[in-house]
Amino acid sequence: MVDQKIYTASTTAPVNIAVIKYWGKRDTALNLPTNSSLSVTLSQKDLRTHTTASCSASFESDTLHLNGELQNISGPRQTACFRELRSLRAALEAADPSLPKLSTYKLHIVSENNFPTAAGLASSAAGFAALVRAIADLYELPQNPTELSRIARQGSGSACRSLFGGYVAWEQGEKIDGSDSLAVEIAPASHWPDMKAAILVVSAAKKGVSSTSGMQATVATSSLFPHRARVVVPQRMEEMIKAIKERDFETFADLTMKDSNSFHSVCLDTSPPIFYMNDVSKAAIRVVEELNRVSGRKIAAYTFDAGPNAVIYYLEKDEALVLGVLKGGLEHVPGFAVSGTAAIPEEYDASFLEPLKEGITRVILTGVGEGPISVKESLVGEDGLLLKK
Ligand code: DP6
Missing domain, CATH: 3.30.70.890 (GHMP kinase, C-terminal domain)
Structure with missing residues (x-):
């Protein structure tokens, strides 16, 4: 029987503002930086991206809506994130054949920012962090935020730091494949909440x-x-x-x-x-x-x-x-x-x-605020389309 179910997961993710700046790449395809950087994650009460990731055997293509508008997702950054997340899901499915084959289904992603996009407010960081976190939750991936930061980094370098709350370093790493260029928590928001x-x-x-x-x-x-x-x-x-x-x-x-x-x-x-x-x-x-x-x-x-x-x-x-x-x-x-x-x-x-x-x-x-938070409110309706407000 064909699986008609629409699977969804929703998350919110924060903006981060670096205090030691990332500026310069040694690899432009993988967004590998020339130096490490460090940021403070800001509270999601004021600045956040809310993203719902959904997938279904009935969907015909991958789509991404941002603030109600269909986005072009054929670029290498989005493609890399989708490919990497699907391959982690495919590994789970290979190990447990009873799992639904979500890795083969098309994805519908719907995102909303509560602040002006591209106003220099690090919207791409919150956006890619939310995208990666939401799809990882949809796929029930066991990878921790540092492991997922390898993927978010390929969307936008600074996005890797938005997978954590508090005070976050992005270690530049040395390897050519970027497997050690990852975000790590230096201290949670509760360490220095004021x-x-x-x-x-x-x-x-x-x-x-x-x-x-x-x-x-x-x-x-x-x-x-x-x-x-x-x-x-x-x-x-x-x-x-x-x-x-x-x-x-x-x-x-x-x-x-x-x-x-x-x-x-x-x-x-x-x-x-x-x-x-x-x-x-x-x-x-x-x-x-x-x-x-x-x-x-x-x-x-x-x-x-x-x-x-x-x-x-x-x-x-x-x-x-x-x-x-x-x-x-x-x-x-x-x-x-x-x-x-x-x-x-x-x-x-x-x-x-x-x-x-x-x-x-x-x-x-x-x-200062927390990292991505899994939320119930879905931006995708029961028909798998974006909810009109
Ligand atoms: C000045 O992360 O937006 O904000 O990796 O090309 O997407 P790409 O760049 P991006 O650069 C951010 C630069 C910065 C400093 C910082 O956030 O560390």
Whole structure:
């Protein structure tokens, strides 16, 4: 009898923002990096991808809908994820012939983000992590998150880090086949739960140079880049892991800001140069540097990915002061309805806040959070098609 059943599994997956940046590939097909990296997973209350994976003998082709729109999945990244996950399922089916042959069925994937796609908010990381986790759950694969990170990495490098919550390293590995280029948990969110993040959205428009092509150009043309990859980052990784284990925010902040600036320096050193930060981004840097100066210690740390948005990390105990200063430039921005903030210190140069008033379109106040969570809510109806809202 033909199996008419529609099998489904749903998950949500988080965004992660690196504090030691991945920038540069030694293998573009497998997304093998030139250096290790480290990130903080952000809370899914504010930023997440929700994905349902379904399969059935009755489906005619593999499909992926993102935010209601059919996506092209013929590219090598999606193909690699589907192929690898199917082959792990096929191995289970070979070992136990009583299992339904899900590996031979077509997949329907439906995904929704609760934030603007491709606004420089690491949507591809959450997207591929959710895709891999949902299909792995659908196939009832026994592989752990580190083993699955090998697959998510092939979707998008930074996605491998979104399979864990908390503080996550992606070890670059050495092998040609990438089997040792994997994500590992450095510490769970509960180890240092008071880590907060304010995301200042400078522009929700699609970004300029994609990270994929930008990093290739840097590897090919920057003379600063080899020093960053070989000398600077390996040392910083060790220091950052120690800072996280010891909950040493000042060192964490110092390394985070230095590494963001190092990454943007190799972008500027690329030919032709790549500019991800704009004048508003630079104003956000000044706002944080001034805050740290008047505080006499590092209480906040900025970091920027391949776009102009600022992510500012700080600890809960300093929230009243950090948000009190930011309020001076962001009070009327959507997402910034906060109370109980401290006054801006008298010696603070508030002129630094001026460019933020016009330049920031949205603020997301969030913090460290958990890894992918299996959920009941399905985005696929009983007929195997995406649910219309
Ligand atoms: C600046 O993971 O988007 O955010 O592997 O080509 O998909 P691909 O690149 P991607 O690059 C992210 C770069 C970064 C730094 C980071 O997240 O570590």
